Amino acid sequence: MTPADRRSFLLSAARLPLAGGLLALAGCTGTSGPGTLFGDGKTVTSPPAGAGGNVMGAGGVRVAMILPNSAGGQSSALAQQIKNAADLALQDFPGSNIQIMVKDDGGTTEGGQAAASQAAAEGAQLIVGPLNAVAARGAAGPARQAGIPVVAFTTDTSVASRGVYLIGFLPSADVERIVAFAAQQGRRSFAALVPDDAYGSVAEAAFRQATAQADARVMGIERYRDSTEMQAKAAVIAKLGAQIDAVFVPDLAANAAQAVQAMSAAGLDTRKVKILGTGRWADPAALASPALAGGWYPGPDPVKIDGFRQRYRQAYGAEPASLAVLGYEAVFLAAGLVRNAGSNPFREDVLLSRNGFLGVTGLFRFRPDGTSERGLAVFEIAQGGAKVVGPAPKQFGSGT
16 A cells, blocks of 8 residues: 555545544444544553563553464464554554554464463453464453453354454355345346365355345255366256356366366356356456356455555565455454544444444454454456456445
8 A cells, every 4th residue: 555545545534433544433332422543643652561472552452463473384474464464554553552462372272272361361452363263262262251352363153153253254255245246137046066165065055045035046056076076067057057047156266167167068158147256266367267257256345455465565575465454454443443432442332333344355344143244346257357347335234
């Protein structure tokens, strides 16, 4: 994000009560008055004595960030990127009154439990992280006992519960968006060709629920474990022919392309039947695939995320992983709530605002069961790239 972009966001925020800027509260109860999430230039307190460890920021409200710093491999590398992104968020939030205490969970349940216990003992009012499900399960117990809400990065919904909120990109949010959009465009009869794995199971369950909510028909669902089985199941879907006008293929780009090719070879007319994917298609391999051309998939609005990536590259000389932006988002959320939500900024009614929050990843809100909803855009693959065919919503619909 360029300095000019940041100034523009700050000016926008200054003009709007509880809205605008890099991250805004779309709705927040119990605020002490109108304002923005960018601070007001007041002097912040020094870090309290005894905090120890790896600390970022000098605010008076303590927030623990639990990451697998010592887990090794990709986990440690991603932990460092999330920490970098969190530091950027503090830099982009003038006058932030939070202090981030970074704790290591080692990528284990025991580590998550120990880190959360330490955070509680040091006075943390919010826990951000852990990154993976096993550590999040460990952190949940001590956090719940201490009355500290957790905003975790994992997408494993078995971890979610009241007080443990998932800020990551959940497969269910992808499926809800793409099915609803397809139905709005007149697609009423669906089929699905899904991988027979954990992701496929989650996607299939969400697909069944989303089609029911859209009052659409499901004419067939087939699962495959390997390429040979994929070919056979693709032929089954292709035989549905004119009975369907959309096929959902929630697999990685290369596999999805192979599945679509198999359906086409078996006689499915993909000029009439729209191919639908998930955020897994946000991949150069998908964009370059002739088989997936014309297909639709959901994803966050790229404009603000691209600004974050540019800012990260400028600061660290490297491209951030896709999950790194969640570190930025979570810290900006924490700082914004401290700025706007009164003396107890992380209480349940604030975190469960029905209006949600608007950040660099777009609109999102937490559900009482700990899962989250997102306002996603819809993209169409075209000419080696992707174009927005369904803009990301700026607010959740009334009554939802």
